[in-house]
Amino acid sequence: MSSRFRPAVRALLGLVAAAALVGACDRELRDFGSSAPEAGPTIQTTSLTPGPGGQVPPDPRGEIYEKSAAHVSEGGRLFRWYNCNGCHSNGGGGMGPALIDDEWRYGSSIEQIYGTIAEGRPNGMPSFRGKATDEQIWELAAYVRSLGGFTPQASSSRNDEIRSTPPRNQVTPPKPSAEGGASVQGTAP
Amino acid sequence: MKTRIVGDVSALPDHEFGLKSIVWWGLLGFMAIESMGFVLAIGAYLYIRGINDSWPFPPDQSPALLPGIVTTILLLASEVLNRWTARRAKAYDERGVKLGVTGMIAAGVIIIIARFFELPNLHTRWDVNAYGSVTWLLMFLHTLHIITDWADTGVMGGWLFTHKMEPTQFSEVYDNCGYWTFVVVSWLPIWALVYLAPRFM
């Protein structure tokens, strides 16, 4: 009778092996503290004029943060904690520009967004360098990227709060024309 | 173990209707599961209604009555045809059964179309708030039942016309009619909740 189970066991092992081959899922990794290399290439963040500015070299940390649902979700929490909502209103825009559309005055790559948060921008965007830790800024940038539809949301739907804007999954941000580039339309208020 | 033969069952029929058929009991089991699903969804509706002061919210957007009434009438009308088909099946009337099932497929199409006029007239969306969510939950559950039973009837219609009818098939048609009755009957409390509760509760 044990022979009757053999096919079952074989099928089971096969499935497990196949699944293991799929490999680890970066997206679900949760490393606390230093998940990214401490020192990456220094981010050049001096472009104070609207527009993509100088090409910012890609930073390996960007990808790590962007790909992790846990970091994106933490970024969302910080977005509220640091009252980014106050100006950007859940990404919908208000005093500050909207983050769910395809307008990126200072570039939409994660390195550029990191730079924007860290250094601040004219007309109201404060600098968070020193105020927030490096990791927090990366998380914020990763979250902003997910708001913009460049990367998946941490979870696809809503937050546990009053719905002030359409749920994120209902807003389909137009696909940005070119990764890292920005379509500069309109002027700063 | 030694045995002693005390009887013979070979004279028994090879199919039965309703209560006497296994398939009917299986369907009854699944209907019990689905009824439980409906009851719990209705419970969730009343619960969410209970913890909120106003209903619906925003308060001036009750669902439009007319599309709901149309579907209800259509469903009730289809039930007349459905019962007729069941009686034809029990009478082993092949022509009547074929006619009835064809009619039911057509009725299903009309009802599904009517249902898709209902949805925009609910005046809410599932992601707006808990009222919208739970309203859409009820509508979704019931629409799912209409569609699956309609597909079921469709497949049955397919083999009714391609395969030879044997006595057991009449019993299967009969069981399927019972399921449609369940779909119709379960609509009535849902209709009352979705359309009347926002107005009167």
Add this chain to the structure above:
Amino acid sequence: MRRPASAAAALLLCGCTGVQTPLDPAGEQAASIHTIWTLMLWVCGFFYVLVIAGLVWAIWRNRRVAGGAPQASTHDPGMERGLAIWSAMIFVGLTVLATWSFFVDRSLASTHEQNALHLRVTGYQWWWKVEYQEGPHPWWFETANEIHLPVGKTARIELESGDVIHSFWVPNLSGKMDLIPGRHNVLDVTPTRVGVYRGQCAEFCGFQHAHMALTVIVEPQARFDAWRLHQLQPASTPATPDAQFGQQVFQSRACGMCHTIAGTDAGGRMAPNLTHIASRPTIAAGTMPMSKGALAGWISDPQGIKPGSKMPDVPLTTTESSAVVAYLSSLQ
């Protein structure tokens, strides 16, 4: 027999004291719940002994007869009588327990203390915000992970949550009550004995559910009043240059984004209020006892000590770090 031995051990424990046990009540509510526990232990113990005695008897009686042809089902009036008596006993036992439980429950619900002390406790992942809301608004103040209560006075604790469901549980004082987002629960606590008690979150709330404790200090009214007056003061100004530098670091770096220190520019609302942190018995919600060393360790490696905690690893130099420690430990 192991079982009576274990039961005896359990009974012995009732005499034990502890800072986090319902068996050593130091509050009216915990005391009345403790009466149910005692009653339950006796009633249930009695029934258990009966069952085991019956089982042993049944086995002992048949120790010499085993096997044989199966007997037919018999109609045994003795057995039926036994079953009836047994059911009646269970019924009486349950009625006693349910009635007692009902009255204790009523007594817990009906503390209508007029001049209760008003507190609001809000649970966050993974710490407790404690707000004292007595008298006019300027008399309100906030602390974290510690509650001071005057002995003999009822405190009405309002329980809310800032994120997920937590549960407030200080077993020596009272039963637990959940903190649920969108809901508002109230727990009355009347401490009857001076002492230091420990409470802990009792509803799974994520990574650091294990490190979400709070300290309850029950003290005489006079000492409580003194503590309250002190809490109402803004933070003391740092005296040593080291501490002054620490304050600068605190305000200019990430700390002030989340933490408040009353009387300074640090005004973040998302993390524990640190105005009088040095006077608290523990840091990081009961993770470590308060000391300079623990503070230094916590500031330099929060994610190592409490992984997943919302406190980030802030890159500070050794000088900066020790200055911040000096500053914080001056905040009595």
Add this chain to the structure above:
Amino acid sequence: MTRPPRKPRKPVASGAISDRVLEPAAEAELELTWKDPPGFWGWLVTTDHKRIARRYLVTAFLFFGLAGLGAVAMRLQLSKPENTLLSAARYNEIFTMHGTTMMFLFAVPIMEAVAVFLVPLMIGARALAFPRLNAFSYFVYLAGALTLWIGFILNIGPDVGWFAYTPLSGPEYSPGHRSDIWAQMITFTEIAALAVAVNLTTTIFKMRSPGMTLSRVPLFVWAMLITSIMTILALPAVMLASSLLMSDRLLATQFYNPAEGGDHILYQHLFWFFGHPEVYIIFLPGLAFVSSITATFSRRPVMGHIPMVLSQIAIGFLAFGLWVHHMFATGLPHLGDSFYTAASMAIALPSGVQIFCWIATLWAGKPVWKTPLLWVVGFIVTFVIGGLTGVMVASVPLDLQLHDTYFVVAHFHYVLIGGAVFPLFGAFQYWFPKFTGRLLSETAGKWQFWLFFIGFQLTFFPMHILGLLGMPRRVYTYPSGLGWEPYNQIATLGGVMLFTSVLIFVINVLVSLRRGALAGDNPWDGPTLEWATTSPPPPYNFMLTPVVDSREPLWEHREELPVMEGLSTAKREVLTSSPSEAEPISRQASPEPSIWPFLSAIATTIVLLGTIFSEWALVWGALPLGVVLTGWFWPKRPRAGGEAQ
């Protein structure tokens, strides 16, 4: 009670009394009719309830082992304060996996597996009512189990507890797809469990042997019937709870968002409306095993058949009236809570009646101390403690102290291991010969029993004390100085003993499969119909349909069993009977082996896994599902025009 069976509705020839069985030719034909195709294909397409039940048993036991390994890991982590063997995240995943696996992948399926194997045999049927549905259930269950565990292996396993309370499991606090995997695993396993429940209910109502009136139904079958009905009523609640959670996460619905009119307590109501009956769904079958074993080894029927049946029905009813006792600490109105206290305590009454009846049976019988009966005694000693602590936690005020502490952990392990796993091991020892044709070793069985019994008490008794000393559940570590260390160490030691005991069982099974003594039809001289056929039974179960005129047919007829002939040997046929009096009604066709259940399970898997990532999977996934279901139900009858198949 020797009333002759009522005559079937249609007159049948009353056969001449003879000891002839079937003609050899007819027997060979029957064998051929019910035979599965050979090899792996046969494994995929079989509809034989015994084969499916055996693979169900093996799969569920495998997951028991995995969840047990998780438990050992947790015990090692807790063996000393501030231990760092497991990280917080890993510990949370493991306790989630442990609870989820034990409840959904082990306890419910393995009980159903035993029922699927034994119920048709006990009622003298050739097959289950819906053999293909049964095959489908297994594959869907397997897919759900693999989803969960492959997720865990890939480090995307859920970490929010087996109860997955919102908002912790909701969109805001559970980023990624960990909670979705949990929620969808629920859908998989509950579809499977519900299908089995419908199958068993129909089989028990409609396919009992002639003469097996409701009053002659064995206690085992009664318990399985009540369990199945409870399953049908309880499981939709958890499916609804988890589906609403998924839709909150995926579709941005607001069911569990208090800011938009939803409520977290709604989740808890739905979850526990299922969660509490679930406990009884798990241990009622355990009680069924106990009744069967007690009767056989006490050499007499269980005392008080009618009080036993009524108690089980009472438990089934009461189980639905006490879910709120899991929510006393949420601050619901006190008066309502008191009702649930009364209802929860009331369940001690029917449980007490059953304990009395078993002890009375031992008392009045002539007990033979084979291993299965040891498990019964272990069950009584252990389960009664769990029941009594259950009375304690039913009290609202006391529960406010004990809820979510290790006291509760101790309580429900006493109930679930005591009430379900002890009887289950007894059942394995008892029915192993029927499952496989060979006996398990008695010596190894006794070693296993004593190690398990002592290990269990060592592991879980100290947890009562830990709870009373204030140790909460689900903590990945604890500080020193609160007096918790010694009890945790004892518990860890006991955990290792438990694990060793299960290892002995596995070795015992593997060795006995090859070298165990051949069992014969009825090694224990059991009274119920499953012992009337060979061990293991042939694919068609019984050559001729048994006729029943008492509750213990094999004890009533020790020489020869009355049977009826007339079921076809040339095609698969089962006898249906009336629900209460079990009068034969008709001979219905029973389906042939088929690949469609497997394909349907695959299609279902595609839909369910797809919806983790996109709501549109519900739409595009309906297509393959529709195709395979059409294939499943497409008739094999002759075409309208011709005669050819």
